[in-house]
Amino acid sequence: MSLELISFKLCPYVQRSVITLLYKEVPFDITYIDLHNPPEWFQEISPLGKVPVLKVNGVVLFESAVINEYIDETTGSPLHPTDPLLRAQNRAWIEYFSTMLMTQFQMVNAETEEAFEAKKSDMLSQIQRLESQLGAGPYFNGQDFSLADTAAAPIFTRMVLMNERLNYFDPATAPNFDQWGQTLLAMPAVKKSVVDDFDELYINFMKNMGSYI
Numbered sequence: 020m021s022l023e024l025i026s027f028k029l030c031p032y033v034q035r036s037v038i039t040l041l042y043k044e045v046p047f048d049i050t051y052i053d054l055h056n057p058p059e060w061f062q063e064i065s066p067l068g069k070v071p072v073l074k075v076n077g078v079v080l081f082e083s084a085v086i087n088e089y090i091d092e093t094t095g096s097p098l099h100p101t102d103p104l105l106r107a108q109n110r111a112w113i114e115y116f117s118t119m120l121m122t123q124f125q126m127v128n129a130e131t132e133e134a135f136e137a138k139k140s141d142m143l144s145q146i147q148r149l150e151s152q153l154g155a156g157p158y159f160n161g162q163d164f165s166l167a168d169t170a171a172a173p174i175f176t177r178m179v180l181m182n183e184r185l186n187y188f189d190p191a192t193a194p195n196f197d198q199w200g201q202t203l204l205a206m207p208a209v210k211k212s213v214v215d216d217f218d219e220l221y222i223n224f225m226k227n228m229g230s231y232i
């Protein structure tokens with residue numbers, strides 16, 4: 020099976036697929052594009068003009084949740100829970116993590132202090148809601164690492180860098196969430212899921228957005 024993942028270096032949704040592929044030790048090629056100036060071939064194959072796109076023997080898949088489920092179903096032991104109710108719940112929370120990623124992006128992007136504070140408040144509320152859902156861990160479903168963890172890890176990759184500068188999240192207010200993040204960030208598949216100069220790229224991205232922060 021030939022797998023080619025089309026990526027943008029800063030995209031958290033692509034990072035989810037990279038984590039899944041690395042965790043399951045699946046060989047793949049990665050092609051980076053500049054989303055601000057996307058090549059014509061990408062515009063032709065990506066129905067929504069978004070990354071990630073996964074080419075499977077030339078066939079195009081899009082949407083990170085779909086891509087991750089495809090990878091999971093075709094390689095190794097499943098990372099999605101086998102119980103249908105738990106699996107459905109996990110899918111719902113994966114959507115929730117996508118909303119958190121969007122809130123995080125809007126925080127970085129906010130043009131005024133007021134807009135920044137509003138998004139910060141949304142983010143902190145979303146963290147609290149998630150905190151009440153989390154158990155003792157170490158993973159989202161307890162002992163078993165799952166696709167839900169691959170979908171949430173990119174939040175923490177960015178949050179650490181943002182929090183070093185903005186200090187908006189106090190770990191004591193959401194200890195389970197904080198511990199979960201530390202566990203994920205220490206995993207080799209998560210560490211290797213971004214480019215070597217990711218921190219610098221993300222910090223420059225935060226500085227160059229022309230935003231309030």
Ligand SMILES: N[C@@H](CCC(=O)N[C@@H](CS)C(=O)NCC(=O)O)C(=O)O
Pocket residue numbers: 027029030031032033054067068069070071081082083084117
């Ligand atoms: N729901 C999509 C979201 C993907 C997404 O928003 N990707 C961004 C980059 S991080 C993108 O390609 N944006 C380009 C655009 O919206 O034109 C997924 O989960 O794959």
